[in-house]
Amino acid sequence: MTSLAPSRRSATTAEPPAPARRRADRTPYVLIAPSLVVLLGVLAYPLVKVVILSTQKWGVAQIFSASSAPTFVGLDNYTKLLGDSAFWTVLLRTVVLTVAMVGLSMGLGLGIALLMRQVPAWCRRGMTFALVMAWSVPTFISTEVFHWITEYNSGVANWALGIQPHNWYTDATQGLAVATAVVVWGAVPLIAITLYAGLMQIPSELVEAARMDGAGPWGVFRHITLPVLRSLLAMLTTLSVIWDFQVFNQIWILRNGAPSSDYYTLGIYAYVKAYAGHDYGLASATAVLTVVALLGVMVVYLRQIAKIGELS
Amino acid sequence: MPAPARSRRRERPATGARPAARAVWTALGVLVIAVWIFPVYWMATTAFKSTPAMEADPPQLWPHTPSLIHFRKVVDDPLFWDAVRNSALVTGITVPVAVLVAFASALAIARFRFRGRGTYLAAVMLVQMVPHVALVVPIFLTLSDVGLSDSVPGLVVTYLAFILPFAVWTLRGFVASVPKDLEEAAMTDGCTRMGAFRRIILPLTLPGLIATSVYAMILAWNEYLFAYFILASPDKYTVPLWLTHFVTSEGTDYGALMAGSVIVSTPVVIFFMIVQRHLAAGLTAGAVKG
Numbered sequence: 001m002t003s004l005a006p007s008r009r010s011a012t013t014a015e016p017p018a019p020a021r022r023r024a025d026r027t028p029y030v031l032i033a034p035s036l037v038v039l040l041g042v043l044a045y046p047l048v049k050v051v052i053l054s055t056q057k058w059g060v061a062q063i064f065s066a067s068s069a070p071t072f073v074g075l076d077n078y079t080k081l082l083g084d085s086a087f088w089t090v091l092l093r094t095v096v097l098t099v100a101m102v103g104l105s106m107g108l109g110l111g112i113a114l115l116m117r118q119v120p121a122w123c124r125r126g127m128t129f130a131l132v133m134a135w136s137v138p139t140f141i142s143t144e145v146f147h148w149i150t151e152y153n154s155g156v157a158n159w160a161l162g163i164q165p166h167n168w169y170t171d172a173t174q175g176l177a178v179a180t181a182v183v184v185w186g187a188v189p190l191i192a193i194t195l196y197a198g199l200m201q202i203p204s205e206l207v208e209a210a211r212m213d214g215a216g217p218w219g220v221f222r223h224i225t226l227p228v229l230r231s232l233l234a235m236l237t238t239l240s241v242i243w244d245f246q247v248f249n250q251i252w253i254l255r256n257g258a259p260s261s262d263y264y265t266l267g268i269y270a271y272v273k274a275y276a277g278h279d280y281g282l283a284s285a286t287a288v289l290t291v292v293a294l295l296g297v298m299v300v301y302l303r304q305i306a307k308i309g310e311l312s
Numbered sequence: 313m314p315a316p317a318r319s320r321r322r323e324r325p326a327t328g329a330r331p332a333a334r335a336v337w338t339a340l341g342v343l344v345i346a347v348w349i350f351p352v353y354w355m356a357t358t359a360f361k362s363t364p365a366m367e368a369d370p371p372q373l374w375p376h377t378p379s380l381i382h383f384r385k386v387v388d389d390p391l392f393w394d395a396v397r398n399s400a401l402v403t404g405i406t407v408p409v410a411v412l413v414a415f416a417s418a419l420a421i422a423r424f425r426f427r428g429r430g431t432y433l434a435a436v437m438l439v440q441m442v443p444h445v446a447l448v449v450p451i452f453l454t455l456s457d458v459g460l461s462d463s464v465p466g467l468v469v470t471y472l473a474f475i476l477p478f479a480v481w482t483l484r485g486f487v488a489s490v491p492k493d494l495e496e497a498a499m500t501d502g503c504t505r506m507g508a509f510r511r512i513i514l515p516l517t518l519p520g521l522i523a524t525s526v527y528a529m530i531l532a533w534n535e536y537l538f539a540y541f542i543l544a545s546p547d548k549y550t551v552p553l554w555l556t557h558f559v560t561s562e563g564t565d566y567g568a569l570m571a572g573s574v575i576v577s578t579p580v581v582i583f584f585m586i587v588q589r590h591l592a593a594g595l596t597a598g599a600v601k602g
């Protein structure tokens with residue numbers, strides 16, 4: 001990406017003026033202190049707490065009586081979890097859903113971003129308007145709208161497909177397909193608009209030059225578009241994986257806050273264990289395993305961050 | 313590269329665009345518009361239909377006899393106004409605090425070299441990747457420990473933490489794209505460091521500040537999961553939580569729900585339309601420009 005920002009690099013490597021440098025000893029720490037306090041208090045401390053909880057027996061007795069302190073049970077929660085065949089079913093379902101959601105969101109997002117370069121200006125403005133509109137609709141509202149569109153008797157989707165009345169939610173596969181549609185519908189705007197903004201940074205001379213050298217549309221895409229978008233694509237894919245792996249709201253709301261077990265994803269499973277089963281220890285162990293499962297993806301993302309960190 | 317992405321927009325090269333292909337692309341573009349606008353359209357039109365009209369077969373593709381009955385049901389509920397007040401309060405506190413705190417951090421990262429800078433940056437991003445669902449239980453317990461569960465301040469603090477990583481990251485991109493030479497030139501001309509900040513950095517990062525504010529506003533206004541866990545008393549509900557009371561085990565009052573949704577989404581949509589260019593530019597500034 002440095003070729004796109006040559007002036008910036010030279011600017012940032014310039015020495016700061018001397019007085020600022022002397023003061024710089026303390027100033028940056030004062031500046032980051034507030035955010036550090038919030039992040040440590042609200043995210044880091046609870047995260048540590050999750051890990052500790054996951055090694056304890058923490059149930060109803062511990063909540064309602066001060067005398068029965070949580071007891072340390074080592075890895076019991078983990079062995080219980082990993083020995084539960086339901087957990088593996090839930091994990092597999094979560095992975096499949098994540099792959100479908102991320103694949104569809106990224107594919108459609110990239111496709112729409114590329115399409116926006118090919119259409120006339122009025123159409124591009126219309127697409128931006130529609131996408132931004134969809135982007136700004138809160139998740140819980142868009143989910144309820146999809147719920148209404150797929151409603152048993154009066155859902156417009158059933159009417160359009162000529163299958164009314166039809167219950168989309170007795171079969172979990174169909175229900176989860178609706179959930180996937182809600183997630184993808186909500187995720188594509190951010191991806192498409194960000195990628196389109198990235199596409200605008202490709203100098204047209206570069207594309208021209210490639211054309212002169214005999215590159216077809218596919219060649220231009222492969223050798224110019226993709227390399228330029230690579231860091232954006234990596235970032236968006238990783239964020240999508242992280243977001244979609246935790247999918248909760250959409251399924252929760254589509255099932256009116258009472259999903260049957262064939263709708264469970266890891267997030268819902270952990271919640272049901274914690275609040276319905278009052279087993280916070282087991283729920284925390286599920287949460288820790290979720291983080292561990294995501295670590296592989298995070299490594300890619302962190303490397304990207306580290307690269308950008310070095311540059312600036 | 314201080315220029316935002318859109319100013320570099322260039323005319324698409326004319327070569328290679330055959331009329332037939334162009335028609336296909338345009339048709340696809342119109343399809344995209346239809347798919348992404350339809351749910352929003354359906355929400356808005358449902359809100360204006362009377363209940364029999366909502367259930368008409370075949371469905372009315374537009375309200376034949378527009379009705380305000382659902383809107384009346386929403387605005388006549390005193391709890392709705394409580395919820396609006398709570399949401400406005402949560403959003404009104406969260407947004408300025410989040411932007412201020414994030415801007416300070418972004419300045420530190422983009423303008424100073426200090427020990428622990430890389431660690432801080434990595435930690436901020438790592439924290440963003442922790443599944444929210446995983447933190448629901450411990451955040452709830454932590455807030456209970458300090459007496460902040462079921463309270464607006466508890467919700468504000470939680471939202472701050474979720475907004476900060478993205479906000480710091482986006483603002484960092486904006487601050488970094490202001491050339492240092494500009495500041496130095498201002499200081500050579502007699503500005504103090506504070507003066508240079510006020511006259512150079514602040515105006516040039518304004519789009520980023522707006523973008524971050526909107527991001528924070530949308531999150532605080534729309535958030536459902538943590539509000540659901542943290543708030544227990546109905547008079548403390550935020551709007552998203554209040555809306556869910558139309559969904560009961562006996563069925564869902566879709567008309568009122570859609571009317572409420574229209575009222576709730578409208579301010580967000582308007583703000584978003586105003587600033588979306590800055591938001592997209594900010595995302596790209598952070599990701600591409602290093």
